[in-house]
Amino acid sequence: MNDQKLARINELYKKAKSVGLSNEEAMEQAGLRKEYIENVRKNLRGQLNNISVVEPDGSITQLGEQYGCDENTTSETIKNQEKLS
Numbered sequence: 405m406n407d408q409k410l411a412r413i414n415e416l417y418k419k420a421k422s423v424g425l426s427n428e429e430a431m432e433q434a435g436l437r438k439e440y441i442e443n444v445r446k447n448l449r450g451q452l453n454n455i456s457v458v459e460p461d462g463s464i465t466q467l468g469e470q471y472g473c474d475e476n477t478t479s480e481t482i483k484n485q486e487k488l489s
Contacts, residue, residue, distance in 0.1 A: 405443045409436055 416433040419425060425433060453468030 405440055409439070412436060413440060 413433070413436045416425060416429055416436070419429070420433070455467045457465045457467060459465055
């Protein structure tokens with residue numbers, strides 16, 4: 405997500421609070437917010453997948469390999485996996 409899109413999200417938010425949004429603007433805002441949230445989730449997954457834990461016996465567990473997911477895994481897939489376990 406680039407700075408222009410973030411600025412547009414903020415602009416639409418301010419307009420929604422002051423005068424309201426047209427249907428087209430509301431749809432644009434929803435799409436931009438969805439894109440932003442997916443971007444945040446992707447970045448968080450990337451950070452969590454790089455965490456290593458040193459076990460009491462001295463071994464190192466890579467949490468990304470054990471519990472993580474690749475960048476193509478969606479939040480819906482994760483929810484389905486949690487239901488199965």
